Amino acid sequence: MIYFDSAATSWPKPREVWEAMEHCIKFAGANPGRSGHQMAVKAGRLVDEARELLASLFKIRNPDRIVFTLNATEALNLALKGLLKEGDHVVTSSMEHNSVTRPLHVLGTKGVEVTKVSCLADGSIRVKDLEAALRPNTAAVVITHASNVTGTLMPIAEIGQLTKKRGVRLIVDAAQTAGVFDLDVSFMGIHLLAFPGHKGLYGPTGTGGLYIAEGLELTPLKEGGTGSKSEIPDQPDLMPERYESGTINSVGLAGLAAGLKFIRREGMDQIRSHEMNLTRRFLEGAAEIKGLTVYGPKELYARAPVVSFSLEGKPAGPVATMLDQQYRIACRAGLHCAPDAHKTLGTFEQKLVRFSFSYFNDEREVDTAIRSLQEIAAIPSEKFNKKEDKSCGC
Amino acid sequence: MIYFDSAATSWPKPREVWEAMEHCIKFAGANPGRSGHQMAVKAGRLVDEARELLASLFKIRNPDRIVFTLNATEALNLALKGLLKEGDHVVTSSMEHNSVTRPLHVLGTKGVEVTKVSCLADGSIRVKDLEAALRPNTAAVVITHASNVTGTLMPIAEIGQLTKKRGVRLIVDAAQTAGVFDLDVSFMGIHLLAFPGHKGLYGPTGTGGLYIAEGLELTPLKEGGTGSKSEIPDQPDLMPERYESGTINSVGLAGLAAGLKFIRREGMDQIRSHEMNLTRRFLEGAAEIKGLTVYGPKELYARAPVVSFSLEGKPAGPVATMLDQQYRIACRAGLHCAPDAHKTLGTFEQKLVRFSFSYFNDEREVDTAIRSLQEIAAIPSEKFNKKEDKSCGC
Numbered sequence: 001m002i003y004f005d006s007a008a009t010s011w012p013k014p015r016e017v018w019e020a021m022e023h024c025i026k027f028a029g030a031n032p033g034r035s036g037h038q039m040a041v042k043a044g045r046l047v048d049e050a051r052e053l054l055a056s057l058f059k060i061r062n063p064d065r066i067v068f069t070l071n072a073t074e075a076l077n078l079a080l081k082g083l084l085k086e087g088d089h090v091v092t093s094s095m096e097h098n099s100v101t102r103p104l105h106v107l108g109t110k111g112v113e114v115t116k117v118s119c120l121a122d123g124s125i126r127v128k129d130l131e132a133a134l135r136p137n138t139a140a141v142v143i144t145h146a147s148n149v150t151g152t153l154m155p156i157a158e159i160g161q162l163t164k165k166r167g168v169r170l171i172v173d174a175a176q177t178a179g180v181f182d183l184d185v186s187f188m189g190i191h192l193l194a195f196p197g198h199k200g201l202y203g204p205t206g207t208g209g210l211y212i213a214e215g216l217e218l219t220p221l222k223e224g225g226t227g228s229k230s231e232i233p234d235q236p237d238l239m240p241e242r243y244e245s246g247t248i249n250s251v252g253l254a255g256l257a258a259g260l261k262f263i264r265r266e267g268m269d270q271i272r273s274h275e276m277n278l279t280r281r282f283l284e285g286a287a288e289i290k291g292l293t294v295y296g297p298k299e300l301y302a303r304a305p306v307v308s309f310s311l312e313g314k315p316a317g318p319v320a321t322m323l324d325q326q327y328r329i330a331c332r333a334g335l336h337c338a339p340d341a342h343k344t345l346g347t348f349e350q351k352l353v354r355f356s357f358s359y360f361n362d363e364r365e366v367d368t369a370i371r372s373l374q375e376i377a378a379i380p381s382e383k384f385n386k387k388e389d390k391s392c393g394c
Numbered sequence: 395m396i397y398f399d400s401a402a403t404s405w406p407k408p409r410e411v412w413e414a415m416e417h418c419i420k421f422a423g424a425n426p427g428r429s430g431h432q433m434a435v436k437a438g439r440l441v442d443e444a445r446e447l448l449a450s451l452f453k454i455r456n457p458d459r460i461v462f463t464l465n466a467t468e469a470l471n472l473a474l475k476g477l478l479k480e481g482d483h484v485v486t487s488s489m490e491h492n493s494v495t496r497p498l499h500v501l502g503t504k505g506v507e508v509t510k511v512s513c514l515a516d517g518s519i520r521v522k523d524l525e526a527a528l529r530p531n532t533a534a535v536v537i538t539h540a541s542n543v544t545g546t547l548m549p550i551a552e553i554g555q556l557t558k559k560r561g562v563r564l565i566v567d568a569a570q571t572a573g574v575f576d577l578d579v580s581f582m583g584i585h586l587l588a589f590p591g592h593k594g595l596y597g598p599t600g601t602g603g604l605y606i607a608e609g610l611e612l613t614p615l616k617e618g619g620t621g622s623k624s625e626i627p628d629q630p631d632l633m634p635e636r637y638e639s640g641t642i643n644s645v646g647l648a649g650l651a652a653g654l655k656f657i658r659r660e661g662m663d664q665i666r667s668h669e670m671n672l673t674r675r676f677l678e679g680a681a682e683i684k685g686l687t688v689y690g691p692k693e694l695y696a697r698a699p700v701v702s703f704s705l706e707g708k709p710a711g712p713v714a715t716m717l718d719q720q721y722r723i724a725c726r727a728g729l730h731c732a733p734d735a736h737k738t739l740g741t742f743e744q745k746l747v748r749f750s751f752s753y754f755n756d757e758r759e760v761d762t763a764i765r766s767l768q769e770i771a772a773i774p775s776e777k778f779n780k781k782e783d784k785s786c787g788c
Contacts, residue, residue: 247600
């Protein structure tokens with residue numbers, strides 16, 4: 001099978017990831033941060049290690065400012081609901097995943113004003129448009145680092161300069177970039193950075209987190225079961241416990257730590273370079289296929305390794321189903337949980353097929369995919385419209 | 395090492411648990427519910443299997459009424475914050491874990507009235523006291539199935555009859571009983587059942603869930619990233635997606651399914667009988683140790699396999715540290731995240747040492763622990779007060 005769905009979750013994982021998980025279950029299977037016995041301490045160290053590796057990756061001075069969540073969606077919910085209060089204004093882009101737009105939609109019903117800045121047809125944003133949207137009561141800008149539909153990279157450092165100048169918090173969704181692109185929270189002026197553990201960081205599902213800048217206090221989403229300050233009725237104000245209620249996914253985080261060590265060993269530049277090489281190769285091949293339209297920036301440097309496209313006269317769902325069932329290519333068709341992005345691209349009705357590449361893909365796989373798409377493109381359109389659309393909506 | 399800390403998380407796990415996790419990572423490592431390709435479908439089936447096994451265990455007709463969370467604390471937060479509104483009254487007991495009391499404390503600041511019914515000195519509750527606490531605006535009773543400090547079993551079925559008669563919702567925290575004691579949501583009249591995956595169900599950390607009775611709608615804690623109905627701005631009203639935002643812990647849930655199959659194969663009655671036999675053996679041995687006081691019910695039938703005790707003149711923390719470091723017995727000292735429970739027992743200042751038994755413990759281990767405690771009991775108290783208290787507060 002050819003797996004081009006790493007924007008949903010990366011696969012395969014490096015061998016050391018499940019080895020680390022097995023080791024954790026077998027030899028450090030206690031509850032970290034609960035009891036004081038040796039195996040609990042050992043479990044705690046594994047979790048600490050993941051935190052330290054992440055801090056090093058994102059240039060975060062104090063690892064305890066990273067809190068672990070079930071996934072990036074939870075991290076974004078915590079960031080948005082924890083920060084924004086009635087009367088606040090928040091600015092976002094029209095290319096966001098619904099893990100940003102849906103919490104904002106709820107906050108909108110609670111007195112938070114939301115402005116969505118329209119992006120250009122390639123998914124990019126003009127910083128001046130974003131600046132024009134700022135108001136005296138703007139509390140935050142929330143934006144993705146790269147679109148999960150088109151891979152369009154957003155100019156985070158430039159936005160960070162703007163938000164710093166205007167005294168506005170910057171919240172970044174790094175779902176598609178963590179582990180692949182440089183993220184320096186201090187240089188980029190990021191106050192809240194949400195990331196999944198199971199995509200570019202090569203950890204297992206069930207892992208993700210949020211960096212919370214020093215001095216910033218959020219309202220927790222959950223309380224109880226923190227393993228500290230049992231005597232008080234309130235959630236403790238200690239970091240990271242304040243935002244980590246209940247038993248942490250120590251086994252998953254042991255895997256995440258192994259994923260982070262894999263990235264360190266291989267080198268993030270090397271990983272990115274490989275993935276972008278595959279993206280370039282795919283874009284070049286795709287340009288030769290009649291009726292195939294790629295969305296997003298033309299320039300490779302403006303992209304993450306995520307490419308969405310359409311085939312003229314052929315609905316995205318059946319194309320993806322054919323790729324899966326006849327060519328054994330796993331990809332994702334639909335709206336990719338980002339209806340606003342598809343409206344921006346003009347593909348809300350039509351939907352798109354998405355390929356996303358990881359370090360474990362190779363050029364041969366890209367070439368096979370190009371040949372497969374050539375064959376599919378050559379099939380008369382009528383044959384497609386009869387097919388049931390099995391694409392997933394999100 | 396002798397592991398008597400299964401009330402925090404069970405250890406070891408059955409071999410098939412990590413085998414299932416490794417299999418999931420290697421062969422079903424895609425994101426379930428996101429894409430339509432074969433590996434995503436395979437991943438979805440593993441998650442469905444966990445849901446079906448849980449439904450069968452708890453006698454839930456429709457598995458889709460079970461939603462997966464990071465842990466039981468998240469499930470309790472979702473139950474309480476999702477159900478209770480300003481002006482509601484809620485009744486709870488004085489033996490709850492802070493995964494109940496802390497969310498209630500926050501709700502208390504938002505116009506929800508909370509009544510804590512005082513339990514007796516052995517941790518048990520009188521249903522008539524609970525009944526007396528009900529008011530016309532009582533929306534729910536929230537109670538643990540068994541205390542995580544004393545193991546005291548609460549009369550859930552009887553409480554369920556009362557709440558049914560009075561039209562009040564019943565929320566049950568099954569952190570210490572799921573996988574060990576019978577739980578029949580229909581017979582017991584349970585509307586919301588919160589459970590961890592990583593204790594008596596033998597799954598890995600990072601798993602837990604909430605059963606939500608048919609017809610009951612909660613306000614979600616999180617929105618976005620559900621894999622369905624991408625076209626709408628709201629969180630979809632489909633079950634279970636409505637409450638499962640972001641990528642689910644498919645790898646952990648594959649392990650949980652294996653844990654559930656282990657329970658089914660061994661037989662829950664057999665598991666409980668083994669654990670209660672160990673509890674009885676420990677209680678009998680402990681009764682012979684001078685200066686050792688066991689808290690909680692005298693009768694075995696009124697208990698789960700969790701026992702807390704004190705040694706006269708010897709603080710709990712140093713006793714647990716000595717058990718760990720000199721006798722290689724892992725247990726937990728402190729307040730066990732349940733300050734109200736310790737106030738009920740009169741041990742809030744003093745704290746307690748907790749032993750909790752699992753199916754993987756044996757009689758030899760209990761006998762070793764009894765001998766170790768006899769030795770510790772024989773040490774002059776003065777030696778203890780000098781020791782640093784390394785016990786964990788929670």
